Amino acid sequence: MSQYEPQKTEPEIYRLWEKSGFFNPDKLPKRHKKSFTVIMPPPNANGPLHLGHAIFVTLQDIMIRYKRIKGFKALWLPGADHAGFETQVVFEKKLEKEGRSRFQIPREQLYQEIMEFTLANKKVMESQLKRLGASCDWTREKFTLDENVIKIVYQTFEKLKNDGLLYRGKRIINWCVKHQTSLSDVELKYEERKSPLYYVKYDVPELHSFITVATTRPETIPADVAIAVNPIDKRYENFIGKYAVNPLNNEKILIISDKTVDKDFGTGALKITPDHDKADEEIFGKHPEINKESKPVINFFGKMEGEKIPAELVGLKVFEARQKAMEILKNNNRLNVEFAPAGIDENYINNAALCYKCGSQIEPLNLANQWFVKMTEKPKGGKFSLRDLAVRAVKSGKIKFIPKRFEKIFFHWMANIKDWNISRQIAWGIKIPDEGTADVFDTWFSSGQWPFAALMSAKKDDFQKFYPTDVMETGSDILLFWVARMIMLGLYATGKVPFETVYLHGLVRDINRQKMSKSKGNVISPLEMSEKYGTDAVRMSLVVGNTPGSDPVVSEDKIRGYRNFANKIWNAARFVMMNLPENLKDIDAFAKKSRKNNALKTEDKKNLKELAMMAKKMTKDMDNFKFYSAAEQLYHYFWHVFADKIIESSKPRLNGSDTKDKSAAQYVLLEILKKTLILLHPFMPFITENIWQTIPNKQKNLLMIEKWPE
Template sequence: MKNKELSPKYDSNLVEKNKYENWIKNGYFKADINSLKPPFSIILPPPNVTGKLHLGHAWDGSLQDAIIRFKKLNGFDTLYLPGMDHAGIATQTKVESKLKEQDLTRHDLGRDKFLKEVWKWKNEYAQTIRQQWAKMGLALDYSLENFTFNPEINKLVNSVFVSMFEKGLIYKDKKIINWDPKQKTALSNIEVIYKEVEGKMFYFKYVIEGTNDFLEVATTRPETMFADQCLVVNPNDQRYLKFVGKKVINPVNNNLIPVITDDYVEIDFGTGVMKCTPAHDPNDFEIGKRHNLAQPICMNEDGTINELGGANYNGLDRFAARKKIIINTKKMNTFIKEEAIKHQVGFSERTDTIVEPYLSNQWFVKMKTLAQEVLNLQNSNQQINFFPERFNKVLEKWMTDAYDWTISRQLWWGHQIPAYYNKKTKQMIVSLTPPVDLENWEQDTDVLDTWFSSALWPFATLKWEATKFSEYFERYYPTNVLVTGYDIIFFWVARMIFQGLVFTGKKPFKDVLIHGLVRDEQGQKMSKSLGNGIDPMDLINQYGVDSLRFFLLTNSTPGQDIKYSEEKIRSSWNFMNKLWNASRYLLMNIGDNFEPQIISNETLLNKESDVDRWILNEFNKLNIQVSELINKYEFAIAGKLIYDFVWTKYCSWYIEFAKVNLASTNLSIVNSTKQTLFYVLKQILIILHPFTPFITEEIYCKMNLKNSIMLEQWCQEKFNFETEYINYVVDLISAIREFRNSNNIKNVSSLNFTVTNLNDKNFEIFKKNFEIINEFLKSFVNSEISFENLNTKDVSSISINGYFLEILNSQFINKEELFKELQAKKIELEQEIKRSEKMLNNSNFVEKASSEKIALEKDKYKSYKEHLLAIEQKLQNL
């Protein structure tokens, strides 16, 4: 059959066109639930439907897809399951911002109409995300695609919620939580990002009732003083015991509040007196419970001061109120001072608003039991394997210190909590089905934290239901590996583990591959605020997805960040181009009637071309190493080995050796070389396919083999030929080429080298293959070797892996020309030495010049003298 030709130039846009659609059309990505092959599954971490995918998504997807394609080639029935996350706060924020452009709020629309707008947003961005998955070449089984807010998932989420409530793992309570005043919703502890900021500590006088005495109190949040219930001192603090039981005047509202004692207050911290505001601080809340204090809230949900602020402050933003408090207390002489400080302040992960500790009635997951389940698993022989292993310690730390998880959110977009309240009696029921007399009940308006539904993802996506296990669940759960970033180990990984254990009795995945962040070329985290983000689609349009994937994968070390480098992406493109040109050469030179034959140890055992055996040996070593490395998720090392083999051993050496063989009159050698060229290229394409799926498919399909490289199998043949001496030939040719270049010796000049310092093993290899080694040297570098003793010191030496090549200088050095060059250099140096001596002996220079300049001149003088001495020695030798 006539071979198809590759175009003269590699064009990634043409190469990558239509291939993805063809793979889907032929069902190459679909899992086969009835397959006899062993199953292997990965669940795609669902991206938020809030916008386009970024470079981090491209990295994450490249890793997962490389694993899936590798396993498929190794005979597994693979499932790579796609899906997206409804991303409650993030998506609602985006849609509300869009409405704001039309001078509308969600309240103007009402809940139902607003949710329709969010679904429109979701459908628009879901389509964009699918297009980007296709661009990246992700081998996803779209027949099982899911969404964290699909009706089926909603049923499961409700079922899980009710089950956890009935088991006592979910409860509702009034506690201090993290509150986002911009989005007006509760946040869990891990959704708060702490930043060190410059702030102020403010000091106020709380005057003792009926006296001129006062207690000095410091706070960073004066706006909460409207809800102060008391001042607190340590019961052992002798300074303040006389004030205990008395009342002080709150400087912001003149309310009388008592002075009490509690061991929480540290005598030697600050003034030793603290104000207690139970509804606005978690520690104050605990003191309030111990002393039965009231819990008034002085702030509205949007961060403005409520009626407790009185006419002067009611309706003011919390920070505007803070400024006004300082002004007014200065007038009243109750302000003492302010100090600049640096302190940790919590910000909302989604809106970047300063979080407010806030007393609120919320739903919580009781973490103690669930965290212990995770710890028990990780201390058993069934533990989940982390790559790298150190992240298991991170998980264990999170679980050891886990707080109860706030799961209710004051949003409209999300899974509405299946709790109902009687309009008259206020009785609460938690149920999968609404009460029969629904008109007398109202459903809880809160929705669940997005991570609650995401935590069910590994089994929710596999058609798992509360009452039965599906065939997909039975075959593909636990999933084999989760690939994710280290920044969501607790957000998502830990929660999937304990939800999986509780509701399936099994861990959700066997391995967790942790990767880092993609940073810019200066090492900074990519972000919108810094404007240093890179759109992966722009890179794909310029360099092709194969080049981007190869860059991401060959720089991917488990647990480590990647530093973005366009230079490295260009280098990846150059590698694609090198592979393209090598493949084009092969297809043009094997002949139209070429028919590939089976290659094995036996079929090549008696062939005459050792270079064919050598490249098969080298590929065998690569194949074993790459398989082991990918199974340990060491893509960076595996990719670099493949790169070196393809670029250096196959393209730079074997093809050059093959050109000599193809010109041979011995047809057996010609055929052997053609078969080996073809076979090794095919194996290169297979081993590269997980890294670069498009170019490998394009070249493979020009080789008249199967309909797609995705139908191929990873090489199982083992080669072990005695061709070690070829590596010596490669080393010799490389060393002699470098020697010629550095000494400007033209290739037409024949050189004779002596091999010295050989150990027994090396001597045997040279002796056994002496004639053929010299044939290669004559062909490639117009040189030859011998074991002759040169008996002179007038030689040059080249060190090569424990032995030396020596050559008489007279072979390549023209003594008369060299003598003239050295004599001229000697005169030049003598002049420089005289100039330097004159300068250093000049008192004006020594007195006026800087010490650095004097030192520099002395260094030059020393260097000139040493150089002159060396030249005089060379002249003497000549």
């Protein structure tokens, strides 16, 4: 054994594992009987892997390697996600650099170009996953655009339609003007912004009076169909049932009462604009007495249009139209100065909804038919809605969250869930099977079926053997995007939970606890770090100190520290191997002989007992998903107990003349080394396998299928 050089040896070790076939559970030895399954959250095939990917690779690989060594038929099924909107955004940036725009490219050509781009990235991504030590079964790898996966997605769509849980219609959607597509509620981010609040007067001729409405969006006044007040608001008792005059187009609009109106906000009177506000849309749907057709005044390009708007607003962008509408209202004395100077509260703060990719303000629009999934209605002949299926599964304990605190977030979202818009107006994705649209599915609709779709489309009988899966390990940031949808769709399509445990990790942060981003210049590439310090060092830096659900802190110094630990392991192993009997060919026979000689000292027995106790405690931590604790114990034990104390105290005995005592010392060192290598293997697979292959062993088994120390 010479100096440890991970850059040279890690690729060789991975090839050794692949050649063995043991990533495939069907090829494991006979003792591996009970299945343990993890479906890899398919990384987006649109760029290189980052530290967020490295965390899931590390944590899931730890689970799989641990269960494999414990004798489970461990399947880690890899995949790649076409990632619809996300990938198209990345590709659009590429087009911009080339001086092209997606709007200039025919749809089919654009799809083909993105496919080529994605497949090239997918190939690179696979090699990067291998570089990080992912022991997944590549013979079962799936892609979300595989034909047999798409077939299953279509079957679910058809089932939803037949069960009355799908409808196509016009409803308010979250529209990104820049990317020209709708987004779901969880794809929005919110930012507090100053947004002037305008106090607008609407004449009420029957009462020879007026009613004042507070709004941040005067440009949408031409689309108003009513004004709503709270029935318990005494100020407006005489106004209910009367007609007000729209100050921007002179149309009559009914004043109605609705208990959802907040009488303490603004003036307590709310303008109802159902084509440009979700809450207004709901109120409009409850009041047939309004008896007025709603018409939008903003188009898909974020510009004003329609017969109801003043000529001065036509063709203006939303923010320009807002200023112009304010001028018209001001010139016509329609701003109420009793509520604010000049009738405008310039300091009002509201939560602006933004596109999570480009940050542009979302436009709530009701312009085109979209496909929606009913989340709270029961299917035909069924007992439970999609929401109820998921909530019951978590409340009953059939699915448990680690950490448990995320259940509260899950239940809160489910309690307020709205119907899910699954239409996307982009080229890249699975086309919705509807002749009336060129739209594709929201990528979360197809990936929400991933656990059962991946197994049903992999190998014959895989679904029967490996479903439900055991663990879904993923980032806490996509709990609502993805995990919640997998639970709903999995239960609906198969009648079984898609997984029994949800393990959530946090967002990687730098040494100053800042989010890593290219703009900040604090991004650490896991692949560059692997080349520099070895993959095992990167993996350990992502586990130690990383409690479930928390945001782990990673720095190059931390990675370098675990490179030093790898060197410590290497040097300790080298010392043990150099001090074994000459020409030793079978460690098992040597161990048997040493035990028979019964020359172990009290200190030897104490050391072996301490190892057994540590292994027992560590096993308990592993079974309870406390990987951070198990890794810390191992680190402390190997460095400070085994290397610093046991090895050091053995040196006089190894150099002494008492052959039985020397043999006992050799036996204890070898026994501890063997067992700690097995215990370390899930965390640091490359160096442990490398050392294992140098140990004299008749069987010449791979460490990855050795037995766990009980």
